Amino acid sequence: MAEIKIPKATAKRLPIYYRYLNILHDAEKNRVSSTELSEAVKVDSATIRRDFSYFGALGKRGYGYDVDTLLKFFKKILNQDKLTNVALIGVGNLGNALLNFNFHQNSNVRISAAFDIRPDLANTVQSGVPIYPMSELRKQLEDQQIKIVILTVPESVAQNVTDDAVAGGVVGILNFTPLRVSVPTNVRVQNVDLTNELQTLIYFLDHYNDNEEN
Amino acid sequence: MAEIKIPKATAKRLPIYYRYLNILHDAEKNRVSSTELSEAVKVDSATIRRDFSYFGALGKRGYGYDVDTLLKFFKKILNQDKLTNVALIGVGNLGNALLNFNFHQNSNVRISAAFDIRPDLANTVQSGVPIYPMSELRKQLEDQQIKIVILTVPESVAQNVTDDAVAGGVVGILNFTPLRVSVPTNVRVQNVDLTNELQTLIYFLDHYNDNEEN
DNA sequence: CTCGTTTTGTGAAATAATTTTCAATAAAAA
DNA sequence: TTTTTATTGAAAATTATTTCACAAAACGAG
Ligand SMILES: NC(=O)c1ccc[n+]([C@@H]2O[C@H](COP(=O)([O-])OP(=O)(O)OC[C@H]3O[C@@H](n4cnc5c(N)ncnc54)[C@H](O)[C@@H]3O)[C@@H](O)[C@H]2O)c1
Ligand SMILES: NC(=O)c1ccc[n+]([C@@H]2O[C@H](COP(=O)([O-])OP(=O)(O)OC[C@H]3O[C@@H](n4cnc5c(N)ncnc54)[C@H](O)[C@@H]3O)[C@@H](O)[C@H]2O)c1
Numbered sequence: 001m002a003e004i005k006i007p008k009a010t011a012k013r014l015p016i017y018y019r020y021l022n023i024l025h026d027a028e029k030n031r032v033s034s035t036e037l038s039e040a041v042k043v044d045s046a047t048i049r050r051d052f053s054y055f056g057a058l059g060k061r062g063y064g065y066d067v068d069t070l071l072k073f074f075k076k077i078l079n080q081d082k083l084t085n086v087a088l089i090g091v092g093n094l095g096n097a098l099l100n101f102n103f104h105q106n107s108n109v110r111i112s113a114a115f116d117i118r119p120d121l122a123n124t125v126q127s128g129v130p131i132y133p134m135s136e137l138r139k140q141l142e143d144q145q146i147k148i149v150i151l152t153v154p155e156s157v158a159q160n161v162t163d164d165a166v167a168g169g170v171v172g173i174l175n176f177t178p179l180r181v182s183v184p185t186n187v188r189v190q191n192v193d194l195t196n197e198l199q200t201l202i203y204f205l206d207h208y209n210d211n212e213e214n
Numbered sequence: 215m216a217e218i219k220i221p222k223a224t225a226k227r228l229p230i231y232y233r234y235l236n237i238l239h240d241a242e243k244n245r246v247s248s249t250e251l252s253e254a255v256k257v258d259s260a261t262i263r264r265d266f267s268y269f270g271a272l273g274k275r276g277y278g279y280d281v282d283t284l285l286k287f288f289k290k291i292l293n294q295d296k297l298t299n300v301a302l303i304g305v306g307n308l309g310n311a312l313l314n315f316n317f318h319q320n321s322n323v324r325i326s327a328a329f330d331i332r333p334d335l336a337n338t339v340q341s342g343v344p345i346y347p348m349s350e351l352r353k354q355l356e357d358q359q360i361k362i363v364i365l366t367v368p369e370s371v372a373q374n375v376t377d378d379a380v381a382g383g384v385v386g387i388l389n390f391t392p393l394r395v396s397v398p399t400n401v402r403v404q405n406v407d408l409t410n411e412l413q414t415l416i417y418f419l420d421h422y423n424d425n426e427e428n
Numbered sequence: 429c430t431c432g433t434t435t436t437g438t439g440a441a442a443t444a445a446t447t448t449t450c451a452a453t454a455a456a457a458a
Numbered sequence: 459t460t461t462t463t464a465t466t467g468a469a470a471a472t473t474a475t476t477t478c479a480c481a482a483a484a485c486g487a488g
Contacts, residue, residue, distance in 0.1 A: 009445060011421075015413035019392060033465060042394040045465095046447055053467060061466040062454035077417075084416055097311040098408075109412050148415065172415045178233060180256045190415045192408065194312075198323050198388055199229040201362065201404045202298055203291075205386045207225070223475060247435065260477055267437055275436040276484040434485075440478085447472070457462070 006054040013051055016041050018074045024067045033064035078108075085112035086174075087146045089161055090153035091121055091131055094176060098150060100127045111150070113140055134164075141168035148172040155179045220268040227265060230255050232288045238281045247278035292322075299326035300388075301360045303375055304367035305335055305345055308390060312364060314341045325364070327354055348378075355382030362386040369393045 020040050024032055034052075038045035052058050052065070058073060059065040075081055088095055088111045095114070103109045114131045116122070122133035132140050140146070149165050151158060151173055158177040165173065166187055173189045175181060178196070183189055234254050238246055248266075252259035266272050266279070272287060273279040289295055302309055302325045309328070317323045328345045330336070336347035346354050354360070363379050365372060365387055372391040379387065380401055387403045389395060392410070397403055 007445065011417055012410075012414050014417060015410045016394070016407070018413075019410075035465080040394070042396075044447070046449095047445085049466065050446080050468090057467070059466055060454060061452065062456090062464050064465065078413060079416060079420055086412070093311045093314050097307045100307050103409055103412065107409055107413075109409070109416070147419070148412075150412075172419045174412055174415055180230075180254070182256075188415060188418055190411050192406065192411055193230070194406065195317055195321055195323070196226075196229045196233075197404050197406055198300070198317065198362075198364075199232075199292060199321075200226050201386045201388055201402060202293060202323070203225055203228060204222075204402055205361070206293055221475065249435085258477070260479095261475085263435090263437065264476080271437070273436055274484060275482070276434045276486085278435065430488090432485105432487090434483100436481105436483075438480095441476105442478085443474100443476070445472100445474070447470100449470080450468095451466105452468105453464100453466080455462100455464080458460080 006051075010051045010054060013041075013043060013047075014074065014078060016043070017048070017051070018071075018078055018080070021067060021071045021074060025071055030067050031064045032067055032070075034059075036064075080108045082108065084109050084148065085144065085146055086148040086150060087111065087141060087144075087165075088114040088129075088150045088152065089116070089137070089165065090151065091116040091118075091126060092152060092154075095150075095152040096126065098152065099129055102127060102129070113144060113146065115140075134161075137164050138168040141165065141170060146170070148174070150174045150176070151181075152176045220265075224265045224268060227255075227257060227261075228288065228292060230257070231262070231265070232285075232292055232294065235281055235285045235288060239285055244281050245278045246281055246284075248273075250278075294322045296322065298323050298362065299358065299360055300362040300364060301325065301355060301358075301379075302328040302343075302364040302366065303330070303351070303379065304365065305330040305332075305340060306366060306368075309364075309366040310340065312366065313343055316341060316343070327358060327360065329354075348375075351378050352382040355379065355384060360384070362388070364388045364390070365395075366390045 020037065034045040034048045037048055055073065055077070058070060086109060088099060091099065091114050099111060099114060102111050111129050114126065114129050115134055115137050116131055117134050121131050124131050147170055149170050151161065153161050155177045158179040159181050162173060162181040162183060166183055171187050173183065173187065175189050175191050178193055180191065181189060234251065248259040248262045251262055269287065272284060300323060302313060305313060305328050313325055313328060316325050325343050328340065328343050329348055329351050330345055331348050335345050338345050361384060363384050365375065367375050369391045372393040373395050376387060376395040376397060380397055385401050387397065387401065389403050389405050392407055394405065395403060
């Protein structure tokens with residue numbers, strides 16, 4: 001499936017570029033230089049050109065990049081033209097915030113099902129998303145062909161819930177729990193560890209006096 | 215301040231190690247090998263040994279690492295022995311979830327003040343944290359000597375709010391908005407871009423069939 | 429106290445990511 | 459048309475990070 005093999009660091013920046021290109025498009029700008037982009041997304045301009053060049057020559061020398069061309073290209077690359085349904089497991093504190101937010105705006109992602117163990121939540125609808133009991137996890141994931149889940153359950157049950165989700169065919173997990181869950185090699189886990197982010201920030205502030213983004 | 219200059223990649227892993235060491239401690243385990251740690255935190259054992267070695271010889275050959283020694287050491291390194299107060303700006307959807315969570319458990323971080331522009335929130339207390347009106351932002355940050363803020367306001371006002379916070383003496387920002395805010399070089403921004411994380415996950419699933427953590 | 433075993437710590441090699449540099453070229457100005 | 463300016467694309471240099479692989483140290487069994 002990977003026609004083009006690009007560095008991970010580049011892949012992580014693509015959505016950032018994509019988002020800013022949309023802003024430019026909305027502002028009816030039709031060209032942009034790597035320098036200009038650089039200031040907006042806070043990535044070195046050389047890095048941007050390098051990143052773009054993995055996909056071939058997208059720009060014109062002495063001119064810059066055509067916003068619409070880039071946009072169309074990234075839309076395809078990032079699968080922005082098809083909607084991806086994801087499920088959320090654990091409708092608590094954080095789960096609710098995410099449900100409510102639901103990535104709506106110009107995003108291609110939508111939480112289309114949620115799950116929780118609390119009986120009073122089962123079979124209700126929160127922010128337009130149906131909440132199912134955990135007993136239906138596997139069935140619903142399979143029926144709805146959901147391949148990605150957002151994990152916002154307590155750490156103590158994270159591994160069990162993960163195992164269930166994987167059994168239901170999930171291949172991508174956005175993990176908000178501090179636990180580094182174990183998964184088969186074909187499953188990808190993206191950890192979002194908020195406590196960790198804060199502690200890292202504090203560490204950097206205490207130990208470095210200079211600064212660079214990230 | 216930076217007695218030891220360690221790689222950024224290492225610094226980002228320290229809180230992860232620290233957390234697992236606490237778990238070991240609670241389970242009354244008093245030794246751990248890099249291999250064992252490796253499985254738990256999903257970091258290559260050679261990387262772990264290398265990471266630890268930046269701080270000197272913390273382990274014993276043929277034995278492993280003493281959990282309590284490591285724990286004490288990391289506690290100091292990570293400033294876990296003193297409480298860090300942070301402020302949260304934007305008590306909405308996500309802000310509320312974070313307030314409510316408030317990093318309580320064995321963390322050294324606490325949200326001690328929150329700010330929002332909504333008049334009905336001003337001067338109330340949410341989850342034990344006082345909420346101030348934005349007009350008091352600078353004064354409170356200065357009075358309470360808060361150097362770090364969590365930014366959960368709408369993207370459209372993120373830059374303005376950031377400028378205010380920086381004017382109030384803030385040097386670290388945990389930024390949940392999709393905007394890459396501009397700050398003076400002495401201020402560090404840690405971006406947590408949830409939409410981005412999801413899109414990156416989707417990208418990886420679409421374009422790579424193999425898997426590695428992160 | 430000796431010996432086999434475990435496991436660290438670390439040079440060196442490999443890999444990954446960023447930054448620098450600059451020739452090539454397009455667009456704009458003269 | 460010619461010159462100037464802007465800007466890419468790509469190679470090279472640099473910097474950062476991970477991994478390998480093994481000697482040396484320390485453990486623990488006997
Ligand atoms: N809230 C935050 O700001 C925050 C910040 C950092 C990390 N986290 C992490 O995110 C996770 C969720 O945090 P939270 O504050 O939303 O917790 P929470 O307790 O508010 O929510 C957890 C939800 O999961 C549900 N649940 C429990 N067991 C379950 C199971 N076996 N199957 C399905 N659902 C189950 C609970 O009913 C609850 O609704 C935790 O792991 C936490 O460490 C949260
Ligand atoms: N909620 C999520 O799950 C989620 C996910 C990804 C990203 N985000 C980002 O996090 C940010 C907050 O999201 P949210 O869903 O909590 O939004 P929200 O609208 O629920 O909350 C924003 C809060 O900020 C306050 N606010 C507005 N202008 C302000 C100002 N000038 N000064 C101080 N406070 C102000 C509002 O009164 C509100 O309480 C947004 O930038 C959003 O893109 C949120």
